[in-house]
Amino acid sequence: MDLRLGAATPATDDERAAVASVLGPPAGGWDGGERTAADAHVAFGGHAARARRHLLLPVLHAVQERVGWISPGALDHICVRLTVAPAEAYGVASFYALFRTSPSSSAVVHVCDDVACQVNGAEQICEQMEHRFGAEGTVPGSNGPGITWQRSPCLGQCDRGSAAMIQHAGADPGRLVLAPFGPDQVRSALAPAQPATVASLLAPAAAAGGARGSGLARFLPGGGGV
C-alpha cells in the first residue's frame, strides 16, 4: 500500500493510546510504533494488514472520543496502522457528522436540523444558538462562551424533536441526547457531565418545550453508532 503521509506534526500520545485501545499496541516501527533493531530487516503487512481495514470506523471513534477531533497526525497514524490510504481515511472521517477534522472543544453540541426537527422549530433553535454561542462550528477560544456547536443530520430522536446531542471527548467520553432541546439547556448540560445530573437537566428542557410533554435526555456510552 502506498501511503502518502502529509501531517506536519505526528500523532500525540493521547491519539496513539486511543488507536491502541482498539488495535492493541503497535508491533514495531513499521506498524506505527517506535523503530527497533528488529525493524531493520523484517516487516509484515500485505493481506494480514489489509484484513484489518474494517477497524477504520472503530479507530476513528476512539480518537474522536479521546481527543475531540481527528488531527492530521492522528489520521496518518491510523493509516499506517491499518494500511489505509490517507485520502480514503480522510474521506470517511469527513463524511460523518460525528467526526470532526478540525480542532474543537472537548464538548460539541450537535443540533439537529433534519426534517422532523424542522417541523418542531429547529431553525429558530439554530438562530438562538448562533445568537448565544456564535457561528456554527466556531473554533473554541475565538468565541467568548467557548462552546462549539454545529448543525447535525438526524439524531434518531424524531418522536421527541427538536433534538440535540452533546458529544463529550476526553478520558471519560460520552454522548448526551437532549430532546426536546432548547439553548438554555446547554450551560447546565456542559457542567461536569454525570449521569446523576440528567434528571435535573430535564427541568429547563420541559420548560422550554412548554406543554409538549416531558423532555428526555439519554446518556449514551461512548463508542455508539454514528
Place this chain on the structure above:
Amino acid sequence: MFGAGGGTSSYREAEDADLLVLWGSNAREAHPIFFHHVLRAIRRGARMYAVDPRRTSSAQWADAWLGLEVGSDISLANAIAREIIEAGLVNETFVERATTGFDEYAASVQPYTLDRASRDTGVPASLIRQLAHDYARADRAQICWTLGITEHHNAADNVFALINLALLTGHVGRYGSGLVPLRGQNNVQGGGDMGAIPNKLTGFQDVAANTEARARFEAAYGTPIPPEPGWHLSQMFEAMEDGELTACYIIGENPLRSEADTGRARKLLSGLEHFVVQDMFLTDTAKLAHVVLPATATWCEAEGTVTNSERRVQRVRKALEPPLGARDDIEIIGEIARRLGAEWGQPSAEDLWNELRTLSPMHAGMSYRRLEELGGIQWPCYDEQHPGELFLHARLWEEDPAKRGTPAPFTPVQHDPPVDELSPEFPIRLTTGRRLDSFNTGVQTEHYATPIRRPETLNLSPEDAARLGLAEGEVARVSSRRGSLEVPVHVDQTLRAGLAFMTLHFPDQVATNVLTLDAWDPKSGTAEFKATAIRVDKPGQASPAGENLNAEVEA
C-alpha cells in the same frame, strides 16, 4: 535462461500466480506497468514477498519483507534451497526428469544453514524458512527480479541462485510459475534479441558455438563473421584504457552519466581518437563527441518494433515528422555504410525486419501483418502458423525424454560479498536505484514536469542522520574511495542504520556515479552499482582521507 535470453512468463500469468517473490526489484516505481499486474494478483489473493535491502514502496505491499544486507542474495537463496531440501519439499519428479547436477548443487548449499544465512543477510532464520516453505508449497510461484540482482560484481551468479530455486521446486515451464527478469526499458529485450550482445548473433544464436547460424549470416551478408565474441561495455572501457579501442560509435546511450566511476569514464571517452554519438538529445556523452548525429525519436518519429519483458514483439508506428536535421537511425547507418563503400539502398523498417526473419528462426513467423493482427507476438514464433509462446520451457515437463530435450542444469554458486568493502573510514553502504518520476540519467524525463519529483538527495536512515547531526535538507558531503560530492540529505524511514540510497536521475545536480565502483561481473559485464562504501560528513569537516579525496570530477 537455459539458452533463451528472456523471461519465462507472460504478464498475465503474474495475475494468476499464488505467490510472487520480488527479489531486488522495486517494480512499484521502476516497472509500474508490471506492478499493475502484481496488484491485480494481490487483489485476487496472491501473496507477495519482497527481498530488498530497502523497504521500498513495492515492499510495502508485501506480506513479508526480507530486508537483506546488500550483496547477500546468494546466501539467502542457498539457504532457502537447503531448507527446501531438508524439509523434503523438492519437486523430485521434475528434478529427476528435467535437470542435471542436483547432487553437486545439494552439496554446495549444505553450508548455508538458516543461521548462517541469517548472519549474512540480517533476516531472521524463521522468515527465511517461511519463504522457503511458501515458495516450495505454492501451486504457482514466480521470482521476479531486476537490477538489485544484476548490478553486482557477481550478477550472473545471483541470477543462477534464483534459477536454481525454480528448478528445485519445478516453478518453471508451467502456466503461472516462472522466472521473470523485468526489463528496465521498453526495448531492452529487443536490443538483446537483435544481437546487441557481444557473444550472440540476432535471435540469441551463439556466435562461437552455433556454426550453422554463423554460416547463415555469412551467406546472407557475403562476408565472414569472426567466431570470437566481441567486447561488452565494461570490456570496451578497459580496452580504451589499454589503448586497444581508439574509435567509438555510440547510439542512444549516455555512458558518461550511466557508467560507474564517472571520473574514469570521462577520461577514457575524452581520450578517444574518434568518437561519434548518435542520439535524439545532445547528452553529456554527446558533448564529448567529435561528431554528433541527431536521430529521430524511435517511439514516435520512426517505424519499427520493440520487444517487452514478456518477449512480445510489438509494432511502433511513426506518428510525427521529426524536427529538421534529425534523421532515422536506419538512414544514418545506411549513409555511413555508403561512405564506407557499401551500397545498402534505402530499406524500410519492414524490409529490414523481413531480412531479420530469414536469419533469426525465433522471429520467422512474425510478419508485420501478423504483429498487427495479433497485437504483438511472443517469441519464439517459428512460422506464420505459430501463435507465439505464452511461457517458455514447457518441454521440461514432457513425459517423453525426446520431447523434453536437453535438461536444465543446476549451477552451484557461492556467497561473495561486495567488492567495495565497508571499513571504519567508509562505514555506510550506499545503494542506488530509481524513482517513479524519473528514468535513469534523466535524459528522457528531465524535460517533463511532475509534481512528485524532487531534486536528488542522499537518503539516510533516521538513525544515521541523527548520529551525524544532519537534518532534512541539510547538505552533506558524501565520499567514496573514488570521489566525493555534496548533496542535500533526505531522512528516509525505509532505510535502516548503515544503509543509504541515491539515484542517478539528476547528473547535472549530483553526479552519483562519481562515487560508484566499476568492479564488474565477468559473466555479464555489469558494474556493481548497488554496493558502494561511503562516508558521510558535514561539509567542511576534514575527511580522514584528506586531499586525495577531493578529486571532484565534475568541476
